[in-house]
Amino acid sequence: MRTAHSVADVRAAEAALIAELRRTGPGEDVLMNRAATGLATACAGLLGRVYAARVVLLVGSGDNGGDALYAGAQLARRGARVDALLLNPDRAHARGLAAFRGAGGRVAGDAEVLDRADLVLDGIVGIGGSGGLRPDAAELVLRAELGGGLIVAVDLPSGVDADTGEVVGAAVHADVTVTFGTWKPGLLIDPGASHAGAATLVDIGLGDHLPDPAACALQDADVLVPFGWLLPTADKYRRGVVGVVAGSKTYPGAAVLAVGGALRAGAGMVRFAGPGRVADAVRAAWPEAVVTDGLPSEAGRVQAWVVGPGLGTDKKARRRLAEVLDSDVPVLVDADGLTLLAEAGGSERSAPTLLTPHAGELGRLLQVGPAAVEAARLTHARRAAARYGATVLLKGSTTVVVPPDGPVRVNPTGTPRLATAGSGDVLAGLAGTLLAAGREPVDAAATAAYLHGLAARLAAEPDGAEADLVAPGPVTATDIVAALPAAWRHVAGA
Ligand SMILES: NC(=O)C1=CN([C@@H]2O[C@H](COP(=O)(O)OP(=O)(O)OC[C@H]3O[C@@H](n4cnc5c(N)ncnc54)[C@H](OP(=O)(O)O)[C@@H]3O)[C@@H](O)[C@H]2O)[C@@H](O)CC1
Ligand SMILES: Nc1ncnc2c1ncn2[C@@H]1O[C@H](COP(=O)(O)OP(=O)(O)O)[C@@H](O)[C@H]1O
Numbered sequence: 001m002r003t004a005h006s007v008a009d010v011r012a013a014e015a016a017l018i019a020e021l022r023r024t025g026p027g028e029d030v031l032m033n034r035a036a037t038g039l040a041t042a043c044a045g046l047l048g049r050v051y052a053a054r055v056v057l058l059v060g061s062g063d064n065g066g067d068a069l070y071a072g073a074q075l076a077r078r079g080a081r082v083d084a085l086l087l088n089p090d091r092a093h094a095r096g097l098a099a100f101r102g103a104g105g106r107v108a109g110d111a112e113v114l115d116r117a118d119l120v121l122d123g124i125v126g127i128g129g130s131g132g133l134r135p136d137a138a139e140l141v142l143r144a145e146l147g148g149g150l151i152v153a154v155d156l157p158s159g160v161d162a163d164t165g166e167v168v169g170a171a172v173h174a175d176v177t178v179t180f181g182t183w184k185p186g187l188l189i190d191p192g193a194s195h196a197g198a199a200t201l202v203d204i205g206l207g208d209h210l211p212d213p214a215a216c217a218l219q220d221a222d223v224l225v226p227f228g229w230l231l232p233t234a235d236k237y238r239r240g241v242v243g244v245v246a247g248s249k250t251y252p253g254a255a256v257l258a259v260g261g262a263l264r265a266g267a268g269m270v271r272f273a274g275p276g277r278v279a280d281a282v283r284a285a286w287p288e289a290v291v292t293d294g295l296p297s298e299a300g301r302v303q304a305w306v307v308g309p310g311l312g313t314d315k316k317a318r319r320r321l322a323e324v325l326d327s328d329v330p331v332l333v334d335a336d337g338l339t340l341l342a343e344a345g346g347s348e349r350s351a352p353t354l355l356t357p358h359a360g361e362l363g364r365l366l367q368v369g370p371a372a373v374e375a376a377r378l379t380h381a382r383r384a385a386a387r388y389g390a391t392v393l394l395k396g397s398t399t400v401v402v403p404p405d406g407p408v409r410v411n412p413t414g415t416p417r418l419a420t421a422g423s424g425d426v427l428a429g430l431a432g433t434l435l436a437a438g439r440e441p442v443d444a445a446a447t448a449a450y451l452h453g454l455a456a457r458l459a460a461e462p463d464g465a466e467a468d469l470v471a472p473g474p475v476t477a478t479d480i481v482a483a484l485p486a487a488w489r490h491v492a493g494a
């Protein structure tokens with residue numbers, strides 16, 4: 001699990017560690033030097049040959065600039081030509097600057113050095129920042145980006161909000177980010193995540209002093225939950241029976257895809273309830289589904305419901321949604337179900353509820369526009385979780401899952417390949433089965449998003465999960481359903 005902490009928690013951990021270090025002896029700037037050593041090592045690796053490389057430091061007036069200066073000093077000692085552009089010369093980190101000068105680093109009088117740089121270190125601002133870059137900083141960053149050297153962000157790309165990933169105004173687009181002590185949520189969540197480039201973590205010893213994380217990103221090993229279908233004692237009821245209420249005359253495909261996602265997630269049984277023609281489409285595509293063209297209350301017992309994909313918003317859809325929401329089992333509400341829920345202003349459920357909106361649907365739930373949601377994904381997902389007393393999975397460029405309390409989950413496997421009609425229906429079925437198998441909504445949602453992204457990558461490039469890097473092939477929602485078993489195999493290491 002990749003874990004990220006809030007700025008407040010990082011600062012508290014830093015203070016506790018520094019107090020401990022003071023008791024045991026080491027002097028000033030120990031942590032900064034640890035950070036700088038990790039940073040200089042990363043830069044040396046990127047440069048290949050440090051001797052005679054041209055490195056430029058963009059140095060703000062806080063400790064982030066101090067990190068850049070100490071790292072610059074190490075690179076200068078190894079023979080790099082290092083120039084520092086000080087945004088506020090009177091307030092640059094004094095000891096860092098002295099070390100930098102002492103190692104042969106030079107303070108540049110002109111931004112021209114950026115035009116020929118092999119590597120630019122962005123030490124303008126780190127976790128102490130607020131808002132986008134100020135105009136003088138933004139101008140230097142633009143020149144650095146045009147210069148064509150590699151841009152390495154110190155701790156996080158300047159201008160990105162460390163706690164939320166929000167970017168208000170200009171921010172650095174880094175090729176690489178070297179972060180210290182722990183991940184910051186803003187490095188995992190878009191738009192911040194897409195400013196960070198390839199990000200790496202340098203351990204500076206904060207570990208024992210850090211509390212529970214603010215956000216986590218699953219990795220393959222975290223998905224290795226007991227595979228229900230492998231347990232010797234498995235039977236179809238214990239593996240989980242999921243009910244799907246989806247589709248309409250206009251959107252029968254949504255039902256077929258949601259049922260497909262549910263089946264390929266390993267359900268013991270999928271019960272489907274929908275109107276005649278939709279029921280026929282589901283029967284034809286998935287003979288293993290148990291289908292009724294009656295109401296959800298006539299479908300038989302289930303351990304979780306999925307309601308909403310392609311459902312429509314007419315009277316019949318409302319009735320179906322109401323029946324499902326009245327049940328005492330976990331319910332996942334998606335798509336048209338969310339539109340109806342927004343209209344009703346919520347529900348009176350006491351059993352767990354998982355909402356899976358995209359930005360437009362989340363906007364409707366909160367009566368704000370989709371652009372506002374996209375710009376502040378975590379903030380809006382949190383607001384919806386609080387207002388609806390539910391776990392919220394917000395889909396899009398970075399899928400985030402916000403439980404009513406506890407750490408947020410951020411999905412690392414997402415790919416723009418998923419942005420194809422019907423792929424959300426597959427995700428709903430997939431997450432619904434995991435709910436029916438007894439997983440907590442936050443785990444069901446995060447695991448489903450992880451497998452969903454992985455399946456899209458594997459559908460594009462069956463030999464590897466890194467398809468975004470190597471193969472540009474598109475995938476359809478049906479392809480994602482078909483690739484789900486391969487995604488399970490991938491996380492199992494098979
Ligand atoms: N915590 C740890 O464990 C460790 C932390 N370490 C390092 O310390 C960093 C935090 O340092 P920090 O607290 O000094 O704040 P920092 O990020 O340098 O920013 C403050 C300066 O930025 C300025 N500024 C603000 N907003 C701005 C904007 N939008 N655009 C432009 N400028 C802006 C603001 O200016 P002012 O408002 O004062 O004029 C102020 O001068 C952290 O990220 C990590 O790198 C490591 O050394 C190892 C251990
Ligand atoms: N830019 C993107 N990067 C990664 N994933 C994306 C992106 N855009 C959309 N997705 C994913 O694609 C899926 C689309 O779902 P949704 O919007 O509900 O579509 P539909 O209703 O057509 O099924 C979601 O899982 C979402 O997270």
Ligand SMILES: [K+]
Nearest residue numbers: 122125154158
């Ligand atoms: K920075």
